[in-house]
Amino acid sequence: MKKILFLCFLSFSISVLGQDYKTTFEKATQDYANGNYEAAISKYEQILEGKQESVALYYNMANAHYKLDHIAPSIYYYEKALKLDPNHEDALNNLVFANNMTIDAIEKTAPTGFQKIKENTIGSFSADGWAQIAVISILIFVVFFIGYYFSEKSITKRILFTASILGVILFIFSFTFSFIQQNNTSNENFAIVFSEEASIKAEPNPKASEAFLLHEGTKVKLLDSFNGFYKLEISDGRQGWLKQESLKAL
Structure with a gap:
């Protein structure tokens, strides 16, 4: 009985909290x-403090920061929104405008032949996108194989059998690509530089020589951490170390 009462109380509490966050979100949007x-930002942060997140929340926070010319926070929250929904068109478009406010103009290293092929094939869809294709392809296999099994004409059986085999091949490729994309995403950590000007060190030491400078809003890839520093890499391939408090991990 006590367990049932506790579950009822927990369910009611979650419902009340959800409604409270919804009200706060609506007030923030009105602001x-x-x-x-x-x-608006203050209210959105209250929602985040309650461990609530959504594409709309991050997107609205980014827009509010963008209106105030807060370069790093606007880029950071657009990126957070895109982590939840990589195809959010408005976030993608606004991120371009936000990135135009940054000082650093870093050229990407030219991809190798293999990287180009990988980007043009596996990179065409997210892990979820490839997973959806895998589900569709296995359904195609089932439908055509049933048709093959019950068909009486030899030519029809050959066509349906070939189609079912193609469904299996598509499933194998899409499932594999989904796994690769998921693995790539989980192994890649990125961050946004929040310091107005950040000195990138050659070693994880405050007294080390400066390798290069970065400015707020620049997106970096995190490779390692040591002694209060992050080892990072920028899109042109250069690497260095930066104090952890100068970055905000995505």
């Missing part, structure tokens, strides 16, 4: 509409 961007 944004009225041009009170600081107030």
